[in-house]
Amino acid sequence: YQVGIEESDPFIVKFYRPERWSAEQVYEEHQLFFEMVEQELPVVPPLTDANGESLFSFQGFLFALFPRQGGHAPEFDNDANLLVLGRYLGRMHRIGQVRPFAHRPAIDVNTYGHTAVDLIRERYIPAEYRESYELLTEQLLSALNTIFTQLDTVRTLRVHGDCHAGNILWRNDNPHFVDFDDARMGPAIQDIWMLLSGDRQRQTVQLDTIIEGYEQFCDIDLQELRLIEPLRTLRMLHYAAWIGSRWDDPAFPVAFPWFNTTQYWGEHILQLREQLAALHEPPLTI
CATH class of the missing domain: 3.30.200 (Phosphorylase Kinase; domain 1)
Structure with missing residues (x-):
């Protein structure tokens, strides 16, 4: 307010x-x-x-x-801006890796995946979609567990957690990062993948530019590129559960009138099917 x-x-x-x-x-x-x-x-x-x-x-x-902080949304189609964003994210993560959070939870398959799916399945999925949702999320969680287990050596640090255009204000040729409400322990790539858009070729160029700036201040393990689609999947599961867990708050049905409709759950399941396919595609490389 x-x-x-x-x-x-x-x-x-x-x-x-x-x-x-x-x-x-x-x-x-x-x-x-x-x-x-x-x-x-x-x-x-x-x-x-x-x-x-x-x-x-x-x-x-x-x-x-x-x-109050003024500014405008960053232009992600400008490679010079992406280079600057990469530099600032590298600086942020150098600080983020100094010490862990002791009380805030982590971004992982349990908190963003299993817990989210349990809540949605028990409280919201319509009967006509229940079987499809249960089978699909079982496959997703199994794939996610496998991928994260294979990459269990990836370093985690204090990350912004919700680093998208809406939480970055561009002012005086520099980004200003706001709303660290979702800050958690997570891999560095969590704060990078939401900055990518367009087709695979364009995302590869964006990623290369961001990491070029990032590595001027902080190293990144390129194994983490394998986590981009898994993290996107977890975000989708977690976001639905986040709304659902607060649906009793009168502000939420007003803010999210499309949630918990038959159309929403049909589209949600379709998006999750697309993510299941994406999990088995080769990751972006630079």
Whole structure:
């Protein structure tokens, strides 16, 4: 929510939904912000009071204050912008690998896959789609488990977790990263794959450009390219479960009126079938 202040710039107040994150988990998110600010990275951190506190409570609701940040969406068809994004992501990940999160969960097949599928299957899938959904998700989770097991040596670090165009503001020729609400332990490629678009050839060029900038500040294990489609699949499963887990919140049916309709579940299953095929295709290479 934006809050106006007389003779001053307005604030953005962010309320944390009950049971979404604990205070310890939110503090870890804020700490990552502050570590990045120390290294002069263009992030939009929470404001602090005279005692250095960044998290506050009102009637049981946790909240934080952020400065309002202007900017426009980045142009991903501009290779120069992708090179800059890669450099800043490399700098962010150098900080992200300094220490792990102690309280925030990881991006993995269990939390983003099995837990998500269990919730959707038990509470939302219509009877006419249940058999298809159960068979399909069983195949998906089996494939995902196999891929992640084969790559169990991939390093995890503190990643943004939701690094797409909507969470990047372009201003003064530089990106400003916002909304670290989904920050978790995960592979570096998690913050890169959502920046890719277009056909396979175009994505390969984009990926090569981003990693060129990235590796000026941080190394990346190219084995992680094998995780792009698995991570996309997990995001799809997790996103449906994220909405479903909060469907009792009156704001969610208003914000997502298409969710939990027969048409939505039919399209969701079709998309998951496409992902099952994608999991067996050769990964992008550079």
